[in-house]
Amino acid sequence: MAKLYYYYGAMNSSKTANALMTHFNYEEVGQKALLCKTEADTRDGARKIRSRIGLEMECVLLTELEQMTDEEIKAYNCIIVDEVQFATKEQIDFLSDIVDFLEVPVVCYGLRADFQNHLFEGSERLIAIADSIHEIKTVCWCGKKATCNARYNAEGIIRDGEQVVLGANDSYVALCRKHFKQGMLEPDKVY
Numbered sequence: 001m002a003k004l005y006y007y008y009g010a011m012n013s014s015k016t017a018n019a020l021m022t023h024f025n026y027e028e029v030g031q032k033a034l035l036c037k038t039e040a041d042t043r044d045g046a047r048k049i050r051s052r053i054g055l056e057m058e059c060v061l062l063t064e065l066e067q068m069t070d071e072e073i074k075a076y077n078c079i080i081v082d083e084v085q086f087a088t089k090e091q092i093d094f095l096s097d098i099v100d101f102l103e104v105p106v107v108c109y110g111l112r113a114d115f116q117n118h119l120f121e122g123s124e125r126l127i128a129i130a131d132s133i134h135e136i137k138t139v140c141w142c143g144k145k146a147t148c149n150a151r152y153n154a155e156g157i158i159r160d161g162e163q164v165v166l167g168a169n170d171s172y173v174a175l176c177r178k179h180f181k182q183g184m185l186e187p188d189k190v191y
Contacts, residue, residue: 002105004096006084006126008112009136010146010174015109017051018136019082022107031077035059038122040086049082062091074102084110087122096129109136114163115151115172117180138174141186146174150185157183 009015019035026033036059037049050056062081073079079098081087095106112123119127127133140146150173151158173185
């Protein structure tokens with residue numbers, strides 16, 4: 001029976017690497033898996049998924065998946081979606097339709113919350129309807145579990161602004177809740 005899976009984690013928890021490994025595992029055993037991502041993620045090119053450790057693959061966009069016929073989608077044994085936090089509620093419902101009516105598993109990877117600890121639209125919908133929800137853990141500089149995505153610049157943590165500002169290690173860091181609240185990007189430095 002197909003399921004809708006949601007794997008979430010803070011920045012730098014290896015979500016994309018996990019998505020690429022899941023794709024590899026399907027392909028290695030002769031199964032056909034489709035990688036896709038939302039249009040909002042343009043950091044590595046429109047149709048490329050790339051992890052921090054250098055793994056990368058071509059993908060389709062979620063809007064392109066939405067335009068495929070049922071037969072085209074059913075040709076896959078699994079659909080893997082990266083950066084799913086940027087998906088709309090309607091797109092998440094579409095992914096659940098793939099599971100429920102086409103019986104193709106959908107495995108989603110993304111952030112749960114933004115730099116202000118507010119849920120993204122796609123993440124909120126997945127938390128509400130996914131069959132299986134798993135946290136991919138990472139750690140704060142202090143060694144505690146990191147659950148917060150801090151956006152920062154040379155002056156320190158940024159607390160206000162647009163929800164979506166693309167970036168990586170140059171502008172985001174995963175922190176535990178305590179150090180996020182304190183504004184501590186590293187030991188002995190409060191911003």
